[in-house]
Amino acid sequence: MLQVRSRLWLPFTQMQSFDAAARTFVRGEGSMLVDARGNRVYDAVSSIWTIVHGHGHPALVEAIAAQAARLDHATTLGASNPVAEELAARLCELTGTDYAFFGGDGASAIEAALKMALQYWQQNGAPERTRFVRLVDSYHGDTAGAMSLSDIAVFKSRFGAVQFESIPFDDDEALRAPDVAAVIVEPIVQAAAGIRIVPHERYAALRDCAPLVIVDEIATGFGRTGTMFAFEQLALRPDIVCVGKGITGGILALSATLASERIFAAFLGAPEERKQFFHGHSFAGNPIACAAALASLRLFEREGTLARAAAIARRSAARLERLARHPRVRETRQAGTMIGIELREPGSGAAVASALYERGVFTRPIGETIQFVPPLSSSDAEVESFFDALEAVLA
Ligand SMILES: Cc1ncc(COP(=O)(O)O)c(C=O)c1O
Incomplete structure (x- = not known):
């Protein structure tokens, strides 16, 4: 008999190890998602490249x-x-x-x-x-x-x-x-x-x-x-x-x-x-x-969304310059606010994404690539918070 924890079947997700208690979102506010435990995390992947003006505008x-x-x-x-x-x-x-x-x-x-x-x-x-x-x-x-x-x-x-x-x-x-x-x-x-x-x-x-x-x-x-x-x-x-x-x-x-x-x-x-x-x-x-x-x-x-996107891109470019020289980083890639940071160590993407979550940043890795594709309404402080958290995790 299967131990059914939930009736929900998620895309691209191994349900045997999925922990709904750890990853259930109950609210969205601007650039932030709030999970069932009350953690507020920055939606640094715009819920897979969708959210533009933030949640709940x-x-x-x-x-x-x-x-x-x-x-x-x-x-x-x-x-x-x-x-x-x-x-x-x-x-x-x-x-x-x-x-x-x-x-x-x-x-x-x-x-x-x-x-x-x-x-x-x-x-x-x-x-x-x-x-x-x-x-x-x-x-x-x-x-x-x-x-x-x-x-x-x-x-x-x-x-x-x-x-x-x-x-x-x-x-x-x-x-x-x-x-x-x-x-x-x-x-x-x-x-x-x-x-x-x-x-x-x-x-x-x-x-x-x-x-x-x-x-x-x-x-x-x-x-x-x-x-x-x-x-x-x-x-x-x-x-x-x-x-x-x-x-x-x-x-x-x-x-x-x-x-x-x-x-x-x-x-x-x-x-x-x-x-x-x-x-x-x-x-x-x-x-x-x-x-x-x-x-x-x-x-x-x-709201001048494209101007805000340009500001996010500039701020990110400055932080990426430093990250690109980090010994754990193989390559950084950027087109506007679509950013990938590829790590050197095989299998490290998921571990780094988990550690980022603990620091209040939600993203989904693609293999060894950590994505930063933020809502275009993100503030400068939110953008900085992603790079601060990533640098801290890599350290
Ligand atoms: C370039 C591109 N085309 C098509 C799709 C499919 O879109 P959807 O997931 O809404 O079906 C995606 C989804 O990520 C995409 O990135």
């Missing part, structure tokens, strides 16, 4: 409550709502795309992007274009299609039966193959690979050679790398942009697959032509989530 709480009272949910299968309309327009304006297709989690935005690309080519005279090119060490989510575009062996090795093969972007020739539907890239940072930084030159060929470019901004979007979207720094003109995580300020499940007019136009026709996009999710365009997203975008302007 009154403007977001208010927007959610007001929208819930007005229209909580209505399907977008063959129907619209004004909040989804307004958000679609704002997202298109911000990304230079033309149409927004909503989903739930990041992975559902990726699935939609893949299927959009396939159906696009079928309806645009090149049905043989069915394969996808992706970066080495890529990660795009855990559903079957997104996993097929990912390159992190431990996440996907069990599930070969539901995967298709994707092509690593080793050289520009890969993009020129006549059966390629699209190339998908994480711009500038590969977060799940351990906050790896991709040199800007790597993206240059995409401008000329790729049949369609899908940019995955799910981790990098909404200010994390310094600009609203990381691809702005790469002079890329994506055909499709996927956003998620931080879109609602990082507090509700919402994602979007943003498409250019070229893509959208291929799906227009008389009903009997059956050219509409054959894909959808129950909560696509949920008004409460969309209201939170609109409120979050207003906060970017009202």
